[in-house]
Amino acid sequence: MTTATPFTLPVWVAAAARAGLEVLLEAEGIPAAGASSGVSREVQPLELLEPPGVELVPVEGASSLGDGQALGMARCDPGDGLDLTRGLLVWVRASWWDPPQGAEPPQRLRLEAGEGLGVLAATRTLCLSAYARRLLEVNLLPLVPAGRGLQLQLVFPRGRELAGRTSNEAFGVVEGLALIGTQAVVQRSASPDRLQECLEALRQWPHSPSPADLVLVIGENGLDLAPRLGLPAHLLLKAGNWLGPLIVAAAEAGVERLLLFGYHGKLIKLAGGIFHTHHHLADGRAEVLTALAALEGLAGPPLERLFAAPTVEAALAGLRELDAPLSARIEARLALAIEVRSQAYLARYGRFPMRIGAALFDRQRQLRVAGPCGRELLEAFRHGLG
Template sequence: MQFGITQSLTDLPSGLTLPVWVAAAARAATQVLCGQTFENPQSLQIPGRDQALGVPVQSAAPLQEGEQALAISRCDPGPGLDLTRDLEIWVQARWGQSQTGCLETDWLEIVPGEGIGRKGREGDLCASDFARRLLEANLRDLVSPGQCLQLEVVFPRGRELAQRTSNAAFGVVDGLALIGTQAEVQSSASPDQLRASLDALQLIAGASDFRGSLTLVIGENGLDLAHQLGLADQQPLLKTGNWIGPLLVASAEAGVSNLLLLGYHGKLVKLAGGIFHTHHHLADGRLEVLAAIALQQGLGVDLIKELLGCASMESALQQLEKRDCAEADRVWQAIAQAVEVRSEAYLKRYGAWPMRVGAALFDRQRQLRWTGLTGHSLLARCGLGIHLQGGEAGFDPSLR
């Protein structure tokens, strides 16, 4: 594989995503398996980029008399707060067993080892398309036609760290998901990320075929669900992680007339409490918002105290549903409505625009579960809808 000029990691303004560190260890292990000399740093080809990227690997060595090889890298996500910092990554490489040889399409098998996220207990490796393409791009030249390469990826602390994420809320179990859509880490709380989102918004709103409707999706899971629902076929999508307040104002200024907020309930609940920069390192208050709205909806004080004592929003939702599913739905519909009310109030601080803001929240199974009144209307315009238990009874304006 010829790369030409290689960019050093120290030249980058930010750190690298988890798939890059896995790919570096995978290539190092496969080189040793092929009998080649261990190289450090590894020169990686990044899909869609001409210049290679030099990524350090800690070590690599043959195992079982050269029948296998192991390489270790250590994740560096850059200066931001990230739980994968210094995460040790092990990749063990071996040739697959095949009497007939591997087809061109199945020459690479990735086995999720300890600490790697799976889709359900017996599910496949949870990896993004970028992660798979990155591995294929950097290993294909080391695997002869007809050979099968098997990689086992292990994150020794992955299971422990996954407990501090919302992975389980989206069906990812046993460890950290191998996700990421690009090589460099982009902090969703950084001003650069806001600038990129604002630039993307201007491109959308300035397009000749823009009709005034936009879906603002929160995070990768929101984006994935929006595509599954077919929302991308109905109106443009803009993904963000934080900076929701500035994007609301910018959307109104850009001429958006109907804005649908689509996100996981654990993120959007903050907006119901008036928290519009939602990065968890800067502002949380989710359980307190839930408790306030639960009180407005008539829940008992003892139950509200239990909710405040929950370790996470997910456990609070489970506690509510265990007691009374209909009551839980009523609370969450009220939260969705509060998101809409608070969003419109936020806009009025900065100007008078006719933009409608609707909210649609999904649960840990990525099922659309709750909307505000405007969100219900905007979904209907796209040919989508959910059943609202109790009619409009749950839509009580909240947290003024």
């Protein structure tokens, strides 16, 4: 199966869920305005939201499980390019439940993590983006009879296996794949096509609501977290790995205040002068962190252990256990180095008035540190300050 549009994982989940819901409705003889007939259930009409519009999304099928339950199935097709979700089978077990009296529509949908769905290690809750939940609510709740609720158990049969090939665990997500897509269409962070898409977005930036301000977000985790921290959605642009060209393009587009927002294990490369952050191109994270730590006075065996740590996250955690104030100083030095090196990178290409700040989060999706300019921009963007 190859679809014309490369859909993200939340879209395939929503399609499978809708197919299962239709089976539940048919079993009770409940008419559902807008539901597809049994003949055409192999495709599901979904309102994609991001971008808006209805698209027909293929599904594998749906079947009654008896006892008020049904199973919808879809198979993920992310389009061309390397993507570990290619061919991933998605199961959604749908059943009715009775919501509390007076509940608003969002409380009429209850989601449960089945096998292969990632959960947050700290809370054991399903790792789900706001977009994924909203996609389900918009496409399912209008079909649910008044006064009733819908329960969905989401299952990725190979999710646990595939999660071992991702950085999920680095962000505190365990037992499966996170459902964190923020839009309907797959975007390739490392591909030249993705770079061109970002460059085109920046060419249009002077016509945006806030043309002088921009937040370049690295990765889906950052794109999901940024609005939760109060950063306005209209300022966000997912940057992927092509940070150097995008910093220059932002300046050429007239951006005056740029915030780099991403996981510290990714943005640390900028502190070492590496402005394409894909790991296949260059790394240097251990070397950068060790150099910064040495500048703060760390030496001997502790410095050697820092260099040998398997990840930036593990290295910083070890530092905090050893000497929390020292760790905080090193992180502050890291954020400042990212800002300084980014400003220096921009200066190679011309004289621009753009100021660059950096804000870094950790694997628990907690804002960890920001540079001097980053703190100023975070405050300004959150509160709409000019």
